[in-house]
Amino acid sequence: GPRKIAVTLSKGGVGKTTTAVNLASGLALAGFNVLLVDTDTQGQSSFMLGVKPQAGLTEFVNDELPLDEIMIKARDRLWLLAGGKSLAGLKRVIDRKDFGGEMTLREKLSTIDKQFDYVILDTSPGWDPLIVNVLFYVDEVLTPVSLEVMTLQGLVEFLKSMSSIQKYNKDVALKYILPTFHDKRVKKSNAILKKLESLYGDHICTPIRYNVRLSEAPAYGQTIYEFAPGSPGAQDYRELIRKIADNPKLF
Amino acid sequence: GPRKIAVTLSKGGVGKTTTAVNLASGLALAGFNVLLVDTDTQGQSSFMLGVKPQAGLTEFVNDELPLDEIMIKARDRLWLLAGGKSLAGLKRVIDRKDFGGEMTLREKLSTIDKQFDYVILDTSPGWDPLIVNVLFYVDEVLTPVSLEVMTLQGLVEFLKSMSSIQKYNKDVALKYILPTFHDKRVKKSNAILKKLESLYGDHICTPIRYNVRLSEAPAYGQTIYEFAPGSPGAQDYRELIRKIADNPKLF
Ligand SMILES: Nc1ncnc2c1ncn2[C@@H]1O[C@H](COP(=O)(O)OP(=O)(O)OP(=O)(O)O)[C@@H](O)[C@H]1O
Ligand SMILES: Nc1ncnc2c1ncn2[C@@H]1O[C@H](COP(=O)(O)OP(=O)(O)OP(=O)(O)O)[C@@H](O)[C@H]1O
Numbered sequence: 101g102p103r104k105i106a107v108t109l110s111k112g113g114v115g116k117t118t119t120a121v122n123l124a125s126g127l128a129l130a131g132f133n134v135l136l137v138d139t140d141t142q143g144q145s146s147f148m149l150g151v152k153p154q155a156g157l158t159e160f161v162n163d164e165l166p167l168d169e170i171m172i173k174a175r176d177r178l179w180l181l182a183g184g185k186s187l188a189g190l191k192r193v194i195d196r197k198d199f200g201g202e203m204t205l206r207e208k209l210s211t212i213d214k215q216f217d218y219v220i221l222d223t224s225p226g227w228d229p230l231i232v233n234v235l236f237y238v239d240e241v242l243t244p245v246s247l248e249v250m251t252l253q254g255l256v257e258f259l260k261s262m263s264s265i266q267k268y269n270k271d272v273a274l275k276y277i278l279p280t281f282h283d284k285r286v287k288k289s290n291a292i293l294k295k296l297e298s299l300y301g302d303h304i305c306t307p308i309r310y311n312v313r314l315s316e317a318p319a320y321g322q323t324i325y326e327f328a329p330g331s332p333g334a335q336d337y338r339e340l341i342r343k344i345a346d347n348p349k350l351f
Numbered sequence: 352g353p354r355k356i357a358v359t360l361s362k363g364g365v366g367k368t369t370t371a372v373n374l375a376s377g378l379a380l381a382g383f384n385v386l387l388v389d390t391d392t393q394g395q396s397s398f399m400l401g402v403k404p405q406a407g408l409t410e411f412v413n414d415e416l417p418l419d420e421i422m423i424k425a426r427d428r429l430w431l432l433a434g435g436k437s438l439a440g441l442k443r444v445i446d447r448k449d450f451g452g453e454m455t456l457r458e459k460l461s462t463i464d465k466q467f468d469y470v471i472l473d474t475s476p477g478w479d480p481l482i483v484n485v486l487f488y489v490d491e492v493l494t495p496v497s498l499e500v501m502t503l504q505g506l507v508e509f510l511k512s513m514s515s516i517q518k519y520n521k522d523v524a525l526k527y528i529l530p531t532f533h534d535k536r537v538k539k540s541n542a543i544l545k546k547l548e549s550l551y552g553d554h555i556c557t558p559i560r561y562n563v564r565l566s567e568a569p570a571y572g573q574t575i576y577e578f579a580p581g582s583p584g585a586q587d588y589r590e591l592i593r594k595i596a597d598n599p600k601l602f
């Protein structure tokens with residue numbers, strides 16, 4: 101079956117969507133078949149890819165439309181199940197179930213995910229029944245961690261919440277901690293990176309540097325590889341893809 | 352009664368908590384009596400002030416403890432009703448009501464807020480029943496807006512959601528748009544500031560500059576005025592207090 105990776109952290113603005121979109125599109129460029137699932141009411145994965153979806157994950161889970169009218173071909177080998185405000189309706193459906201609500205996503209996604217090499221899930225900040233659903237579906241978790249004290253505190257709290265899920269889902273594990281917004285000229289940035297490495301050494305990926313190109317690309321609906329292929333942002337996300345695909349020869 | 356101000360935006364990591372805490376503590380320094388209410392399950396307002404609460408907003412709304420065992424004196428003239436994971440329980444209480452759930456916060460806070468000059472509310476990213484509760488309680492909304500395309504998109508979506516609340520609460524209005532993370536050397540930063548000013552001119556406050564001191568202060572549980580009183584971050588938040596208190600002579 102596919103590798104299923106949640107890109108998640110309760111703390112806001114740490115680079116979840118930027119990572120989910122550039123990871124998914126980079127894997128597609130490298131030749132893999134990728135499904136990107138946006139589970140955030142903000143719907144920013146679609147925005148970053150320059151697509152305006154008419155329907156998405158909500159309509160898929162509720163069987164409101166056939167799959168070919170919902171799943172968007174965002175790029176070659178990259179498919180998207182969009183998020184957005186309609187997900188509020190999906191949360192109500194999940195909440196109303198007396199039991200098994202946490203399996204809602206898993207039950208539906210497992211009917212379509214076999215055709216993909218990777219399923220990447222973007223998630224909303226905070227903690228809610230939809231994030232719990234994501235953690236009952238995936239095997240692997242990647243947490244983007246911006247190099248600031250408030251984010252470290254958010255990581256500690258998130259890992260406590262995740263461990264309560266792991267009692268019931270033995271298959272889900274934190275696999276990658278991705279430092280983001282690394283600014284080598286800022287002493288604090290390096291100090292927090294050192295602290296992360298001392299606490300979680302074996303999970304830490306090569307950091308994504310702060311690179312303004314990453315924040316500009318969404319204005320054009322382009323991935324970083326389209327917008328600024330030579331930029332530090334593009335280099336760093338290619339390095340992440342090599343690590344995740346366990347293939348240093350990619351790109 | 353008190354001025355009631357929500358510091359809120361659905362987009363993550365734009366400076367809501369940094370603003371709520373430094374606004375509340377700055378108003379207290381200026382001589383006002385301030386209640387800071389943290390409605391976020393992340394509970395980061397307490398963390399930034401260096402306090403470890405045993406109880407907070409959840410226990411207050413559910414009448415589990417007397418007020419003097421819940422409300423924390425965080426600084427002179429600054430009181431705190433803490434957030435944190437127990438707020439998940441409060442959300443369930445709100446959801447289970449057949450009607451009037453959106454008034455839960457207002458009913459409880461209005462029993463204690465008369466003794467304050469200001470009630471400042473920190474909010475979680477995203478959109479959920481607790482944020483709706485906040486918008487049915489306050490009269491004024493302040494949105495911190497980091498100067499990036501993804502945040503602009505989040506602002507547009509947030510204002511649509513807020514307008515649906517305004518149909519039912521005639522008293523709540525967007526009063527302040529606070530640009531954050533302003534980096535004058537970055538062309539994009541200035542361009543987005545110009546765009547904000549053209550769209551929302553009369554609401555725009557003097558921007559808060561990017562200043563690493565603001566991200567370091569939480570490590571010591573200090574406000575920016577305690578940690579780095581001469582820093583650009585302290586200067587910019589003092590300017591915000593002058594604007595909000597409508598008194599250019601403060602500080
Ligand atoms: N390495 C980077 N360098 C510069 N800007 C970045 C970088 N990574 C992300 N950004 C920008 O920072 C902001 C936050 O990133 P992003 O929206 O991906 O975070 P998020 O965790 O998905 O936020 P949310 O919690 O709202 O979902 C965006 O404006 C994005 O374009
Ligand atoms: N003007 C600034 N300059 C530098 N760093 C800042 C500034 N404002 C906030 N920060 C830092 O940026 C990060 C995000 O800020 P903050 O946590 O206040 O945002 P938030 O909107 O409350 O996030 P969330 O959506 O998770 O609640 C924090 O690490 C904070 O210390």
Ligand SMILES: [Mg+2]
Nearest residue numbers: 116117144223
């Ligand atoms: Mg996001």
Ligand SMILES: [Mg+2]
Nearest residue numbers: 367368395474
């Ligand atoms: Mg916050």
